[in-house]
Amino acid sequence: MGTFTVAGRTRSMGVLFAGVALLNTATVGLTTAATLIVAAGSGTAWSGLPSVASVLGTAGGALGAGLLLPVNGRRRVLVAGYGTAALGALVAFAAALATSVLPLLLGILLVGVGNGGAQLSRYLAADLYPPERRGRALATVVWAGTIGALAGPALMAPAAHVVTGFGWPSLSGPVAVAVVATAAAALAAVLLPRDVPPPRVRAARGPVRSPAVVRPLAAMVGAQLAMVAVMTMTPLQLQSHGHGLGTVGWVLSAHLAGMFALAPLSGRIADRWGPAVTVNAGLGVLALASATALAAPAAHTSGLPLALFLLGYGWNLVFVGGSAQLSRDLAPATRSRVQGTVDAVVWSASALAGLGSGQLFAGGGYALVAVVGGVLALLPLALLVPRDRR
Numbered sequence: 001m002g003t004f005t006v007a008g009r010t011r012s013m014g015v016l017f018a019g020v021a022l023l024n025t026a027t028v029g030l031t032t033a034a035t036l037i038v039a040a041g042s043g044t045a046w047s048g049l050p051s052v053a054s055v056l057g058t059a060g061g062a063l064g065a066g067l068l069l070p071v072n073g074r075r076r077v078l079v080a081g082y083g084t085a086a087l088g089a090l091v092a093f094a095a096a097l098a099t100s101v102l103p104l105l106l107g108i109l110l111v112g113v114g115n116g117g118a119q120l121s122r123y124l125a126a127d128l129y130p131p132e133r134r135g136r137a138l139a140t141v142v143w144a145g146t147i148g149a150l151a152g153p154a155l156m157a158p159a160a161h162v163v164t165g166f167g168w169p170s171l172s173g174p175v176a177v178a179v180v181a182t183a184a185a186a187l188a189a190v191l192l193p194r195d196v197p198p199p200r201v202r203a204a205r206g207p208v209r210s211p212a213v214v215r216p217l218a219a220m221v222g223a224q225l226a227m228v229a230v231m232t233m234t235p236l237q238l239q240s241h242g243h244g245l246g247t248v249g250w251v252l253s254a255h256l257a258g259m260f261a262l263a264p265l266s267g268r269i270a271d272r273w274g275p276a277v278t279v280n281a282g283l284g285v286l287a288l289a290s291a292t293a294l295a296a297p298a299a300h301t302s303g304l305p306l307a308l309f310l311l312g313y314g315w316n317l318v319f320v321g322g323s324a325q326l327s328r329d330l331a332p333a334t335r336s337r338v339q340g341t342v343d344a345v346v347w348s349a350s351a352l353a354g355l356g357s358g359q360l361f362a363g364g365g366y367a368l369v370a371v372v373g374g375v376l377a378l379l380p381l382a383l384l385v386p387r388d389r390r
Contacts, residue, residue, distance in 0.1 A: 008193045009128045015192050016121040017144045019185045023118040024148020026181035029174035034104055037171050041099050052351055053105045057112020059347035065117040066340015074124050075192040078117050082186035085114025089179040096172040123339050126327035135324040139267025146260035212329035216322030217342050219279045221349045222380040223318035226286050226373040227311055228353035237366040241298050254305040258312025266320035275325035282317025283381040285310055290374030297366050
């Protein structure tokens with residue numbers, strides 16, 4: 001991506017960090033409110049549609065951004081992506097006022113497209129630094145998700161109170177927050193230093209099948225499947241044992257802390273001991289998390305919060321380690337395209353895990369979900385470590 005002055009690098013990191021924080025804030029509040037809107041208007045059987053729309057939009061946005069970045073540069077791509085998200089948030093807000101489901105889902109899909117570009121921001125941050133510092137750089141942008149994870153839920157009640165003063169439905173409040181957040185992200189992206197895209201080079205055939213891609217891809221997909229499956233069913237497990245929203249919120253807060261808060265530590269591990277060690281450690285932590293959930297499925301003050309924290313941090317280690325490997329080992333001509341493709345596959349795996357975990361829970365309870373989560377975490381480890389030794 002070229003060389004960067006200290007001032008240009010600092011400004012770029014600030015914009016990338018802000019974009020991820022704002023898009024995560026918008027996505028968390030929007031999908032939560034939309035789930036409640038759809039459940040009230042169309043029944044609980046359809047309440048998962050907003051999450052599916054968000055995930056599919058993110059997958060498509062990541063794929064599209066990866067294809068466009070080499071030609072158009074990071075500023076144009078992020079401004080376009082965040083602008084699309086702002087348009088989607090406006091559509092979703094109008095739909096929330098009218099309690100219309102299909103436009104609401106369309107708006108969420110468009111916000112997801114912008115979120116896909118935000119997810120690729122970690123690679124743009126890594127490109128600002130030499131290889132030995134890329135793990136910490138991309139982990140800093142991943143850590144920005146902490147702000148969204150905290151701000152999104154925290155702003156829901158105040159936003160609902162504000163909009164009811166205008167006579168609007170209370171659930172349109174979090175959607176209004178998404179409008180403001182995505183518009184702010186688009187404005188911030190304009191401040192990125194102008195970059196000159198490198199000359200177009202014909203991409204080599206089959207880069208996605210190379211070991212530098214297959215290993216982080218397999219690990220990130222396995223981690224995503226394991227994390228989403230166990231995390232999605234934990235609220236139902238708690239509810240089935242008579243616990244209310246307060247307990248659910250506490251356990252999920254532990255999970256979100258694991259997912260984002262320790263990202264800088266994961267980046268340092270990746271820079272110090274290498275991406276492969278970081279990924280393998282993350283898969284091991286995910287397996288430990290599943291075992292903890294299996295051993296203490298009803299321990300809402302000890303075992304489950306610990307299991308969900310480990311689940312989040314194991315995912316973080318794999319996510320940061322795999323991303324660090326993709327930022328170091330790929331040729332510049334194919335890097336962003338492959339990174340976008342990997343993100344699209346990983347986010348698509350989220351939709352599969354979200355749908356499949358419900359079937360597992362219905363068929364065998366939380367224990368079966370935990371066992372399958374552990375197997376999904378260990379499978380990439382079993383496949384990749386022996387090959388690395390050979």
